Amino acid sequence: MQERKKYFTLEEANQLIPQLEKQIAALKNLRGKLEGLGAEMTSLFKVIHHNGGHRKTSDFLRLMRQFQQTVDDIQSTGILLKDIDRGLVDFPHLRNGREVHLCWRSGEEEIRHWHEIDSGFAGRQLL
Numbered sequence: 313m314q315e316r317k318k319y320f321t322l323e324e325a326n327q328l329i330p331q332l333e334k335q336i337a338a339l340k341n342l343r344g345k346l347e348g349l350g351a352e353m354t355s356l357f358k359v360i361h362h363n364g365g366h367r368k369t370s371d372f373l374r375l376m377r378q379f380q381q382t383v384d385d386i387q388s389t390g391i392l393l394k395d396i397d398r399g400l401v402d403f404p405h406l407r408n409g410r411e412v413h414l415c416w417r418s419g420e421e422e423i424r425h426w427h428e429i430d431s432g433f434a435g436r437q438l439l
Contacts, residue, residue: 318390320403322439325414326422328391328403335382336399336418342379343396346372400433414439 349372386393392402392413399418404411407426415425415436425436 317404319406320390320414322405322414322423325403325405325416328389329416329422332386332401333418335386336396339379339382339396342375342382346375346379349375394433
């Protein structure tokens with residue numbers, strides 16, 4: 313049985329912004345740590361690829377789980393995470409009876425833009 317798609321009102325979406333700011337900051341932080349550990353582990357695996365693992369593998373896997381859990385937490389609400397670097401997310405929304413996306417970027421105090429579902433960030437229009 314297919315789950316019904318969640319459509320956000322402007323008010324509902326705006327209420328989620330403080331939590332999204334925290335989650336996106338956490339994702340950026342986790343990704344930075346993962347990149348650092350990954351680079352360290354990759355260079356060592358090239359030298360000693362049959363050593364049975366690396367002492368930081370468990371840290372890397374823990375951070376990966378945290379990263380994935382944060383992404384899952386965001387997406388489980390129906391929010392579409394588009395770009396972690398820009399903190400860009402879309403909220404499915406019904407505008408005049410048709411589906412569009414409310415568009416928000418980290419740092420914006422509230423949602424002021426929307427776009428067609430196939431136009432993306434480049435097609436943003438003021439509400």
